[in-house]
Amino acid sequence: MVTAAQVWDALEEIADPEIPVISLVDLGVIRSVDVSDGHVRVEFTPTFLGCPALEAMKRALEETVTALGAEPDVRVIQDDSWSTDKITPAGREKLRAAGFAPPAPREAGVPQLVQLQSKAHRCPYCGSSDTTLENIFGPTPCRSLRHCSRCKQPFEQFKTI
């Protein structure tokens, strides 16, 4: 009989479909794993509601549980319980190493433009905070585009959610 710990270990192997350097577990989107009578219930939260990778993530979770010999019951939880603060420290480091600036911490209110325009965001390549906002939106809804004035490198900044 499969245990919850074995399921978590297996889920660690599932890469994010859009940014495969990070796993779904590192991304913090797996909210819970419950095992009973050969059924494994996995609750996960989308990063953005319009994320096109949602179906691919759900399928990957189901296939992984099935491969462990258990019956999957994967639920998408559409509330505010996921935040970019749930990305693990290891996950943040993997993002940075791949050229994605990890998100700033969530604050009490929703983010404001003045925060995006501030110099608080570090370049993932050279570490300089002398960076400017180029576009609030980027290649996927979860990222903004910035430019580093020191190393002249454009980079993708994770939005804070």
Added chain:
Amino acid sequence: MNEPLLGLADDELVIGWRDSEWTGIAPLLEEDVAFSSIAQNEIGHARALYELLADDADALAFDRPLEEYRCAPLVELRLMDWAHAIARRWLYEVADEIRIAALMEDDDAAIAGLAAKINREEAYHRMHAEMWRERLQDAPQFRAAADDLWPYALGVLPAEQRESLATRVGRDEVDAIERGTHTDELAELWNEMTMVRRSAPAGAQW
């Protein structure tokens, strides 16, 4: 059926389609990216809301006859000049913030939870709209576009939330163009939006 929630879902679906019409032809490359991302988010919000309302979100989104859609006329308009497109984004986002804030206090935890999630994403749409409003606020084309769209914007919200909208955008309340009737432009959009579902009633496989 929760009619206000269905109205919100239909608004998000239809404005998402309208925003996506700028993909590839916006005046700046950055805006191709922005409008595409915003469209994707809005349609994602529609899907999540339809899932609260029905077992089959696609069926609710695309299998209704035109007259059963509950979207506000503001989102139906096909606005292919930049001043109007930006004026609508701005007015829509301010109105949306007001109703989403109210839904975050809903007694139904599923509705309140989803509204909180939507609000986090919409914050970025509001920044985008506000940035453009600041840039264009003295341009005659933008002011005229906001004048044109103002009665439509009021129609996005129920009567009790309109004063708040008027205050936030610094305008006087006028007679609203109300939800419940549809513009001719929606018929054309409906035809396009539901075409695949109608041509493959058994379900298209991708």
